[in-house]
Amino acid sequence: MKKTLIILSILAFFSACKENTEKSKSITNASDYNKYLTSENKSSYETALSEKDFWSKRLDADTTGVGDMGPLAGAYGKLFATTGDGQYLSNAETMYKKAMDISANNKDGYARGLARTYISQHRFKEAQELLEESYAGVSNKKETEFMLFDIYMETGNYEKANENLEKIKNNGDFNYLIRQAKWNDYNGELDAAIRNLEKAKEIAESRKSKPLKIWTYSNLGDFYGHAGRIEDAYQHYLMTLELEPDNAYAKKGIAWINYSYQKNTKEANRILDSILKNHKVPDYHLLKAEMAEFNNDTSEANNQKKAFIKTISEGNYGNMYNGYLIELYADTDPQKALKLAQMEIENRATPETYDLLAYAQLKAGQKEQALKTIKDHVVGKTFEPTAQYHTALIYKANGMNDAVTPLKEELEEAAFEIGPVVLKDVKNL
Structure with missing residues (x-):
């Protein structure tokens, strides 16, 4: 009897410890961010709309007013950022092209604006050609070098990206630090990346620049999350919202913490629903689908995946969501996934796009070809958890179980980043 009591006491002790540990995992508090979830929080949208109306009226009064076209295009870009409506990017593209045609003095400035629009539309080759042509002519070399680094990273031309990084090197320059x-x-140098972003944050704060602070806080939120510093990530998302209450990126970050770290899908969905009222981008539906899968609600997961595809088909998004579609179609229509993956590689041949091709090949029954693709273009060339996971799947399909083990360990350490659904699959590798 005494032994039984001792055992029960021990079990009760460990149960209490577990309960306390689970409670300590609660980082978010709805009272911190509820005020940002109301549909009235549209300050950034209203500002962008006001700018669009102002410059539109000026342009209507003088259709040759090239000086109005750049600001109007910029306002359209801001409207896209605040609403997710792809049509605004098309409007920005039209304005920048008109400005380039008419302008006699500031063509390179408009070229950079148009290139930024192309990058948002995932038209990377067009952006690269435009920037290189602008750089070869009369241009603001430094500003163009910043953007050339960006586009070379997007297209997988890492040697040229590094060359441009050396050209713009300046440890006291915000634009250099965020690119470093x-x-x-x-x-794969996450700690160094965080240190450089923290230096950029100091510059943004010393300048009292609201746009730079918003950008830095939200991006640091992501990087802190990758490093397992969830509390720091959460605080920086809140800091972002304090400056920009309708910042959808920060809200999604908080939703992810609720789901991936705290397993609170109800709260995460509540946040996403609030975002979708004003910022209707397709990928929120994929996160909702993942959470439904986590809750074993297959019907809702399928509905959300259909909503994702429907939103893309009805919106003016072009190739912006091809990466998501490849992963989605890999399970339901592998041949379609293969076709899309080849298109993505033509657009930008990065380790990540080759990873998507390898995953589509695996799902299409081409396990040997998938292994070749991974070995040639992915292994040792990217540290993204998604690529690591796909690599593990391909190794396992090819009977390379010894190679799976270290990847499995790395992925388990990235539990927050990959989310509970993928983590469950990882544990079954």
Whole structure:
């Protein structure tokens, strides 16, 4: 009897410890961010709309007013950022092209604006050609070098990206530091990336620049999350919202913490529903589908995947969501996934796009070809968890179980980043 009591006491002790541990995992508090979830929070949208109306009226009064076209195009870009409506990017493209045709003095400035629009539309080759042509002519070399680094990273031309990074090197320059952080991240140097972003944050704060602070806080939120610093990530998303209450990116970050870290899909869905009232981008439906899958609600997961595809088909998004579609179609229509993956590689031949091709090949029954693709273009060239996971699947399909084990361990360490659904699959590898 005494032994039984001792055992029960021990079990009760460990149960209490487990309960306390689970409670300690609760980082978010709805009272911190509820005020940002109301549909009235549209300050950024209203500002962008006001800018669009102002410059539109000026342009209507003088259709040759090239000086009005750039600001109007910029306002359309801001409207896309606040609403997710792809039509605004098309409007921005039209304005920048008109400005380039008419302008006699500022063509390179409009070229950079048009290139930014192309990048948002995932038209990377067009952006690269435009920037290189602009750089070869009369241009603001430094500003164009910043953007050339960006586009070379997007297209997988890492040697040229590094060359441009050396040209713009300046540890006291915000624009250099955020790009150095991107380079660090590409090389798997997460701590160094965070240090450089923190330096950029200091500059943004010393300048009292609201746009720079918003950008830095939200991106640091992501990087802190990758590093397992969830509390720091959460606080930086809140700091972002304090400056920009309708910042959908930060809200989605908080939704992810609720789901991936705290397993609170109800709260995460509540946040996403609030975002979708004003910011209707397709990928929120994929996150909802993943959470439904986590809750074993297959019907809702399928409905959300259909909503994702429907939103893309009805919107003016072009190739912007091809990466998501490849993963989705890999399970339901592997041949369609293969076709899309080949298109993506033609657009930008990065380790990540080759990873998507390898995954589509695996799902299409081409396991040997998938292994070749992974070995030739992915292994050792990217540290993204998704690529690591797909690589593990391909190794396992090819009977390379010894190679799976270290990848499995790395992925388990990235539990927050990959989310509970993928983590469950990882544990079954």
